[in-house]
Amino acid sequence: MKYEGLTRDDLLNVCALNRAWLRIQRERAPVGGRLTTGQLERLAGAPFLLFSFREQDERWWQSLLGEDQQQSLLDERAPVAGAMLALQSAGLAFLRDLARRNPYVARIVGGASLHWCEQIAAATLVRVQTCATSGHLIEPRFADDSSLHRRLLRRGCSNSHEMRSFAQIGALHAMLTGADAAPDQRLSAAACRMPRPAQRMADKV
Numbered sequence: 001m002k003y004e005g006l007t008r009d010d011l012l013n014v015c016a017l018n019r020a021w022l023r024i025q026r027e028r029a030p031v032g033g034r035l036t037t038g039q040l041e042r043l044a045g046a047p048f049l050l051f052s053f054r055e056q057d058e059r060w061w062q063s064l065l066g067e068d069q070q071q072s073l074l075d076e077r078a079p080v081a082g083a084m085l086a087l088q089s090a091g092l093a094f095l096r097d098l099a100r101r102n103p104y105v106a107r108i109v110g111g112a113s114l115h116w117c118e119q120i121a122a123a124t125l126v127r128v129q130t131c132a133t134s135g136h137l138i139e140p141r142f143a144d145d146s147s148l149h150r151r152l153l154r155r156g157c158s159n160s161h162e163m164r165s166f167a168q169i170g171a172l173h174a175m176l177t178g179a180d181a182a183p184d185q186r187l188s189a190a191a192c193r194m195p196r197p198a199q200r201m202a203d204k205v
Contacts (some may be wrong), residue, residue, distance in 0.1 A: 008103050009157050011047060013094050013111050018044040020087045021051045021138070035157065043157035046168040048109045048175060050152075051138045053092060055112035058119075065132045087130040094126050096120050111141075111175045141175065148174055 006014075022044055026034045035043065042123035043050070054060060098106040099117040106117050120128065131137065142149040148171050 004102055004104065006047065006108070010098065010102075010109070011104060014049060014093070015044050017087065017091050018046060018050045020048075020083065020090075024083050024087065035153075038159075039157035040147065042159075043152065044095060045164075046152070046156060046171065048111070048141075048172050050141050051087075051139050052138060052141045053093070053095065053110065053156075055110055055116045058113065058115060061116060061119055064134075065119050065127060081204065084136070084138065084164070088137050089129060092120075092132040092137070093126055096123065096125070107174075108176070125170055142171070 022040045023037065024042065029035075035155065095106055095110055095112075099112075099121040103114065103117040103121065106112060108112065123131075125183070140149070142152070151167055152171055155163050156171065158164045158167070
């Protein structure tokens with residue numbers, strides 16, 4: 001079976017979402033640990049989302065999207081506003097659209113399972129937007145103290161195109177094949193086919 005890969009528009013959207021996420025994180029970071037504008041732009045060019053919508057927590061998403069929505073799960077989470085709210089709305093709408101027209105790519109950029117893509121694709125846009133504005137949905141893709149996170153901060157925003165691509169593709173591969181990855185061997189192969197789109201995006205930033 002032939003799978004359509006990431007398009008230029010897909011990569012541009014991923015880059016824009018990553019840029020918004022990194023700007024939010026930079027505002028929260030200590031002054032001495034903040035990325036420069038150049039570093040932020042280069043890291044934003046990673047061919048996957050640097051943040052997660054908790055795509056692997058299927059029970060949690062079933063409660064959000066199901067007919068018997070458990071509002072108590074949302075009520076426990078603090079309300080969001082401003083830049084984070086805009087990012088959640090845009091990011092979730094993008095993944096829903098991507099899951100509807102190309103779930104294979106949605107799984108690559110978000111590390112999501114096929115079942116999650118099917119759930120989000122089947123939901124109405126109104127329901128998805130309600131979820132996006134109900135609480136804090138976004139989490140960092142990698143833990144701050146993980147080796148992947150440190151490597152991305154050191155090498156994933158390097159001036160060296162080769163080093164930057166190597167770090168970003170390595171992180172993508174780890175995301176798709178790690179312990180929490182969706183159990184589908186096609187995703188492993190997908191990571192191997194990513195360098196060309198990633199390099200094209202890196203050249204632009």
